Amino acid sequence: MSSQEFDGLVAVVTGGASGIGDSATRALQAKGAKVAVLDLNPANAATGAVQVQCDVADDASVQNAIDKVVAELGGIDVVINNAGIGAQGDVAANDDDEWHRVWDINVVGMVRVTRAALPYLRKSKHASVVNTCSIAATAGLPERVLYSATKGAILAMTRAMAADHLREGIRVNCVNPGTANTPWIGNLLSKAPDPEAERAALNARQPHGRLVEPDEVASAICYLASPLNASTSGVDLAVDGGMEALRLRPAE
Incomplete structure (x- = not known):
């Protein structure tokens, strides 16, 4: 596999900072892509990425961001729909406003970005969308x-999008991370009564015994988006x- 498999391609990554x-x-940059980071606070984006302020909950903001990417980089070949927020609690824990807020960002946010990018994806010979599920x-x-309701919707939406756009030459897939070692998880752990015990519990519920590293998820995203994998569409990659598939006996 060429280390520059994305050479000449433009990728948009939401929540990319x-x-x-x-x-x-x-990871996309290392493989040759020109990357635009769409984020509420893009200033911390990787060196060399085009920084674009964007609120995925606002359609005008999304359209403006996509327009800026195209004006600067000339088109869009890959969309990584990664922006999202968390939510905690059982079915009675969140009121209607919170349900609408989280749904609007996690689910409709992906709709807004993909919808705005679609005209440019249709022009690409290597169009791909990867949703973070x-x-x-x-x-x-x-x-x-x-949170689970929004991610279940993303999984179903990914498959429907893949069916809609496959014959246009646009592949749509999603990646399903386990509990990942991200700032959001770090923030949750910091609020726990016993952060170390909570971290140990999160490590233990994943069969390989630790949190998933962001770089591991990024590698899967690159696989799904890569032009080298043009027969991969409608896939959810764990x-x-x-955690999803294995049932190990307790460690002795």
Whole structure:
């Protein structure tokens, strides 16, 4: 596999200034892509990335951001829909406003970005969309009802988008990370009564015994987006240490 498989391609990464998005940005750059980071706070984006302020909850902001990318880089070949927020609690924990807010960012935000980029993707010979989904879409996790609902929607939406656009030459896939070692998880751990015990519990629930690293998710994103994998579409790729599929006996 060429280390420059994305040479000449333009990639957009939402939420690309931190966590999984930042790792994806750097991985795509290393493989030859020109990358535009769309983020509420893009100033911390990787060196060499085009920084574009964007709120995925605002359609005008999204359209303006996509227009800026095209004006500066000439088109769009790859969209990484990574921007999103978390939510905690059981089904009674969040009011209607919070349900609408999280849904608007996590689900409709991906719609807005893909919709705005679609005219340019249709012009690309190597068009690809990768959505950041989650283990929460395929496994029942405690205290994650709202978050899981949005990720389940992303999984279903990914497959429907793949069906709609495959014959236009646009591949759509998603990556399903397990609990990842990101700033958001770090923030949650810092608020726990016993952060170290909570981290140990999160490590233990993943069969390989640790949190997933953002770089590992970024590698999967690059695989799904790569022109070298043109027969891969409608796929949800788990990067979860075996959490979804494996049932190991307790360690002795």
